[in-house]
Amino acid sequence: MDLHWFASFKKKLDQHYAWPALYVFKFIVPAEKKAELKKLFPQHVISTEKKSGKGNYVSLTYQMMMPSSESVISVYEKAAVVEGIVAL
Numbered sequence: 001m002d003l004h005w006f007a008s009f010k011k012k013l014d015q016h017y018a019w020p021a022l023y024v025f026k027f028i029v030p031a032e033k034k035a036e037l038k039k040l041f042p043q044h045v046i047s048t049e050k051k052s053g054k055g056n057y058v059s060l061t062y063q064m065m066m067p068s069s070e071s072v073i074s075v076y077e078k079a080a081v082v083e084g085i086v087a088l
Helices: 003-016 031-040 069-079
Strands: 021-030 046-051 057-066
Touching: 003 069, 021 031, 021 069, 031 057, 031 069, 057 069
Parallel strands: none
Antiparallel strands: 021 057, 046 057
């Protein structure tokens, strides 16, 4: 993702949220990468976990209190290291 995308995303976050705010993150990962993602956010509880029909993928939803739009972006950057991840 380029800097323009991040700037645009930050602007949209700031328009729609009053910080600090509860932010919902949803990630889809290959089933074998679930533990890797969970390890990145040990202090947060998964609010929803759902396996795909064949069990190859799992979606994980986190609700996190975020102090700013920059902190939201940093969570996405941190999660991006997991191979095969899709952030919604």
